Amino acid sequence: MNTPLASLLFTIFITVFVAWTSRRESGFFAKLYKWVPSILLLYLLPAVAVNVGMVTPGASVRLLAMDTALPLCLIILTAIVNIPELLKISRPGLLAFFAGTAGIVMGGPIALAIVGIFLPEVLANQGPDSVWKGLICITGGWINGTPGQLSMKEVYGASEEIFLTALAADILLQNAWLIFLLYSVRFQNNINKVFLGKTSVDTNLVDDEELETEEKQPLQYPGLRPWLLIAGTMVLVLVLSPLIAHAFSAITGDDPSENWSFLGKKSLWLVLLSTTFGLALSLTGLFQHHLRFWTGLGNLLLFFVIASIGLQLDLQEVNFQLSFLVIGVIWLLFHLVLLLAAVRLFRAPWHFAAIGSQANIGGPASASVVASAFHPSLVS
Numbered sequence: 001m002n003t004p005l006a007s008l009l010f011t012i013f014i015t016v017f018v019a020w021t022s023r024r025e026s027g028f029f030a031k032l033y034k035w036v037p038s039i040l041l042l043y044l045l046p047a048v049a050v051n052v053g054m055v056t057p058g059a060s061v062r063l064l065a066m067d068t069a070l071p072l073c074l075i076i077l078t079a080i081v082n083i084p085e086l087l088k089i090s091r092p093g094l095l096a097f098f099a100g101t102a103g104i105v106m107g108g109p110i111a112l113a114i115v116g117i118f119l120p121e122v123l124a125n126q127g128p129d130s131v132w133k134g135l136i137c138i139t140g141g142w143i144n145g146t147p148g149q150l151s152m153k154e155v156y157g158a159s160e161e162i163f164l165t166a167l168a169a170d171i172l173l174q175n176a177w178l179i180f181l182l183y184s185v186r187f188q189n190n191i192n193k194v195f196l197g198k199t200s201v202d203t204n205l206v207d208d209e210e211l212e213t214e215e216k217q218p219l220q221y222p223g224l225r226p227w228l229l230i231a232g233t234m235v236l237v238l239v240l241s242p243l244i245a246h247a248f249s250a251i252t253g254d255d256p257s258e259n260w261s262f263l264g265k266k267s268l269w270l271v272l273l274s275t276t277f278g279l280a281l282s283l284t285g286l287f288q289h290h291l292r293f294w295t296g297l298g299n300l301l302l303f304f305v306i307a308s309i310g311l312q313l314d315l316q317e318v319n320f321q322l323s324f325l326v327i328g329v330i331w332l333l334f335h336l337v338l339l340l341a342a343v344r345l346f347r348a349p350w351h352f353a354a355i356g357s358q359a360n361i362g363g364p365a366s367a368s369v370v371a372s373a374f375h376p377s378l379v380s
Contacts, residue, residue: 007058078278
């Protein structure tokens with residue numbers, strides 16, 4: 001199996017296999033995915049296959065994934081965002097969420113600078129293997145899930161090895177943080193009493209049960225109009241991205257050390273235009289009518305992109321860096337400080353801060369888990 005076609009077929013097989021098994025609610029695979037995240041399995045299975053000689057890395061597969069599948073995935077997953085529902089979040093909850101986001105964005109550089117005092121090598125410029133490029137992947141993953149993680153990898157050119165290190169650290173940090181937030185249910189009254197002066201708080205929120213209702217019904221397929229909108233958007237993205245990148249390259253030059261050279265990368269504009277146009281499509285409301293279908297398709301494309309990245313990984317070059325965990329712990333502590341400051345300044349109950357924190361770090365799905373742990377009515 002040493003042909004590009006074989007590599008493509010193998011990647012598709014792994015994608016479908018993991019997507020199908022990750023939906024099992026009982027049996028071996030249900031138990032497996034409790035301990036091994038599907039994203040990690042998607043990444044490692046192709047990597048193992050390449051490193052034992054079953055398939056070749058396949059540059060054409062990567063090109064297809066990054067230049068076509070990733071933009072399409074971003075368009076779909078942003079088009080299904082229900083912006084009006086997001087605006088129903090209470091003001092203190094929204095402010096707590098943004099405080100958490102600020103903690104994620106600012107905490108990384110601060111944590112890196114602190115660790116750099118004791119370990120100067122983490123600040124060294126090592127090209128694609130630079131620590132900061134791995135941290136940016138973690139930031140992208142926390143703020144925008146796996147699509148953000150992959151987008152940052154492509155935009156900033158992180159190597160496959162540093163990306164795997166970042167992915168492993170991300171999984172450990174995310175799970176540890178989720179455990180902390182779930183356990184915080186036990187002492188939320190103490191936090192609210194210290195920062196708000198009261199323990200009784202309102203937990204009523206607008207509950208959106210659209211996706212849950214769809215899951216109980218037969219899968220319905222969208223009509224022609226949404227497909228035409230997506231096709232037109234994809235054409236715009238694929239045409240405009242190289243044109244804009246070329247225009248900026250003419251201004252900044254090809255020197256990668258130039259501060260603004262990233263503006264000349266096509267991958268940057270693929271990501272920016274895909275998400276921008278996707279959000280514009282979300283305003284039409286067309287993609288909320290078949291939420292289950294679009295979510296499934298977007299996730300399947302996302303799985304394909306992850307598997308294609310694993311296909312490029314040389315496991316012999318992987319060297320997990322403990323410094324990532326140290327930086328991550330300091331990072332999360334800074335995030336926690338800003339969350340508590342938001343609770344105090346904006347009079348936001350701790351459950352808002354906890355849900356907003358997990359939405360920042362683990363995404364909407366795990367945020368719902370945290371919400372349900374505090375009160376069922378908070379799940380939306």
